[in-house]
Amino acid sequence: MIDYTLYLVTDSTMLPEGTTLLSQVEAALKNGVTIVQLREKDTDTKTLIHKALELKQLCDRYEVPLIIDDRVDVAMAIDASGVHVGQSDMPIPMVRKLVGPEKIVGWSVGKVEEVDMIAQWGPEMVNYIGVGTVFDTQTKKDIKKIPFGPEGVSKILTRLEEKKCHWCRTVAIGGLHPDNIARTIYQAQSQTGSRSVDGICVVSEIMASKDAAEATKNLRNILKQERFNFLNTTSIESEEDHIKKEIQWTKKVKNISPLIHHITNRVHQNFGANVALAIGCSPIMSEVASEFADLSAIPNAVLLLNTGSVADIDTLTHAVKTYNAQKRPIVFDPVGFSASATRLNTNLKLLSAGQYSCIKGNAGEIMGIAGVGGKMKGVDSSGSYNLETLIEATQIVAFKYRTIAVCSGKVDIVVDGTASLVSPLSKGLSVTPKKLPYTLIETTDIPLFDKITASGCSLGTVIAGYVSAAPENKLYDAVTAAVRLYKEAGTKANTTANGSGSFQVHLIDNLYKAVFDE
């Protein structure tokens, strides 16, 4: 049995001054690397053999397998534990034929069709795959693949399950560093519920580190966690404090008066600010990247990221990374998810850039993120999706991004995709999207919602306020309560308003009354 938990791939071109290939690998072996690959591009064969022999001696001392990248001949010549090949290297069946049945054979995989090949070849061919690239990397110069994020890893894991490739182990690779590894493991789960990655694979994080021992220890600590705390835990409540009812959430939001940092479209800015004030929160609108760190450090700050904003992708990504690093919640509203190529690109990049507490969209947006629009049949006669289809799509979104997903519409759907917040290596989540719990919030028709602008965006504002008051394990309750509050205020406003203009005023009045007139 090979332990793939922490896989180190070497690269001598990035060694910091005062270190050597051997000193870096030894520091890593001492501190918990479980498998090593010698990957030295542009090295002549004699030097490569020399390095391989030295490294083999070292790995043998720590009883850790040594794999050789690409060069099957070198792997055989030094009797390494195995060989790793990429898509443009020697074909797998030939590699296996040469090295024999006992050696470990690894393959770089980035497409689901490549998994189909593994299934066709059967258990004797590929022992493990390097799945990537997950994020941008400077290490691989000839990279042709676009980073596919944790979601891409999930797709490969799902296909491995579907094709019953139980023998094939997996490591994620590409741009993996301490700020994204925990999240990658948390999100990269097969939809069949029984696989997660078996480990993570790094090059620069260890090889380019001035302190490879410390870098490795740090990685081991991250990998040890059975769960991933993406929010700070200061607000975790005791059992007695158990908050369920909406009225209690409302009080709590008012008491902590969170700062809701809006990055949102211009039409929503004024309305959103007034909604935030009505529910007892402080709004701020800022797209100034240099102040994100300060804003996110304000106690109880929360980010509402609405991609109808005009901010550029770097500013948006910076906001996501800043709030994630500060362990403060983010509510993501991917406006017009795929309405244009630009929007689709921005939204997809943001979805793989961070961990969201809640993703909220309308039917079209949720169907788009779920990636099932074309495949699903459930469109009713009026051209809109039927409820069953929408529930399924919302469950997929919640599962894919391990978040609370909200599909807003006549009936609002809230799905809890946190699956009790576990983050296992290898085992999978033991649930499938279809098994995720959901709540339906039904109200009588509120036609005036469609007659004012940014009403959906302002639901995002209310959700952000509530999420700010919730510890990780109560996000589902908080989001459900927020949606209820907004819908009830809308229902009342719809009966008392004279038209669309006064509807907006009555809506804000009813939110205000629910919070301040108790």
Ligand code: TPS
């Ligand atoms: C197990 N590969 C894909 S991305 C990358 C490499 C070397 C660079 C990551 O560097 N899977 C395995 N071994 C391989 N050699 C590959 C894939 C190919 P960094 O961690 O610095 O971003």
